[in-house]
Amino acid sequence: MRNNLAERRLDRGWTQADLARALGVSRQTVISIERGRFDPSLPLAFLISQTFGCKIEDVFTAENTR
Amino acid sequence: MSDQLVKRRAPIEHYLLAIAFGTTLTIAVSLVVGASNPDDFWLAAGIGALTAAYPSVSLGAWLFVSNHTVTRDHRGEESVELTWMKQAASGAFLDVLIATLVVTVVLLVGRFQVDALPVLLLLIALSAVDAGLRYLANRYRALR
Numbered sequence: 001m002r003n004n005l006a007e008r009r010l011d012r013g014w015t016q017a018d019l020a021r022a023l024g025v026s027r028q029t030v031i032s033i034e035r036g037r038f039d040p041s042l043p044l045a046f047l048i049s050q051t052f053g054c055k056i057e058d059v060f061t062a063e064n065t066r
Numbered sequence: 067m068s069d070q071l072v073k074r075r076a077p078i079e080h081y082l083l084a085i086a087f088g089t090t091l092t093i094a095v096s097l098v099v100g101a102s103n104p105d106d107f108w109l110a111a112g113i114g115a116l117t118a119a120y121p122s123v124s125l126g127a128w129l130f131v132s133n134h135t136v137t138r139d140h141r142g143e144e145s146v147e148l149t150w151m152k153q154a155a156s157g158a159f160l161d162v163l164i165a166t167l168v169v170t171v172v173l174l175v176g177r178f179q180v181d182a183l184p185v186l187l188l189l190i191a192l193s194a195v196d197a198g199l200r201y202l203a204n205r206y207r208a209l210r
Contacts, residue, residue: 024140028209032146037208044144 003060006034008052022051076134084130088123095122117187120194146208154200162193 009019009030016034020027023044032038033048040048049056092115099114100107139145166189173180 020139024144025142026137026139026145026147028205029144029146032208035208038146038149041144044141047141 001039001060002036002063003033005030005048005059008054008059009034012052019051023047074135076131080130080134084123084126087126087129088119091122091125092118113183113187117190147205150201150204150208153204154197157200158193158197161196162189165189165192 005019009016014022016027016030020030023030025044029038029040033040045056045060049059052059095118096111096115099118100111103110142148169185172178
């Protein structure tokens, strides 16, 4: 999956550590998601979208769509 | 939100406490193992110390150091570290299984007779080192 998490985070002026604290996960988790190397679980994806006040599909997009 | 990062160092006395705790526990375990084999006391005590040292010091670090150095994640089960650990554990399991099969075949074909204890110790060491290296490799790949 691709995502625009880094842009949304930077728009708010948050560091990766800030976002990690807000989500209750490690900073490495945020780094891995932003770099597209870790797909979050559905509950975490919902939490991320709620944190930024948007829908999941506004943050995450599938790379291969049929 | 503040940008204050979690302090990663514990007070020095906590490290000393962890080392003292680990050393004491290691000596206690090695004495028990040695006493259970009076004919080879020092050999048995040495093996006991080797197997007990790492978990004992780790327990000491967990008790006295980790509260100061580890960030408590409310959703730790959602963190990428758990994924790395699961991948490392499953990979290490397959490695140990393959190593066990190969060693078993070699022993059967060659009709070698070996003591079980050194083989079991090697398997423990292999699984621990393998899982650790795999975890580090997963972490490196994800964060580079």
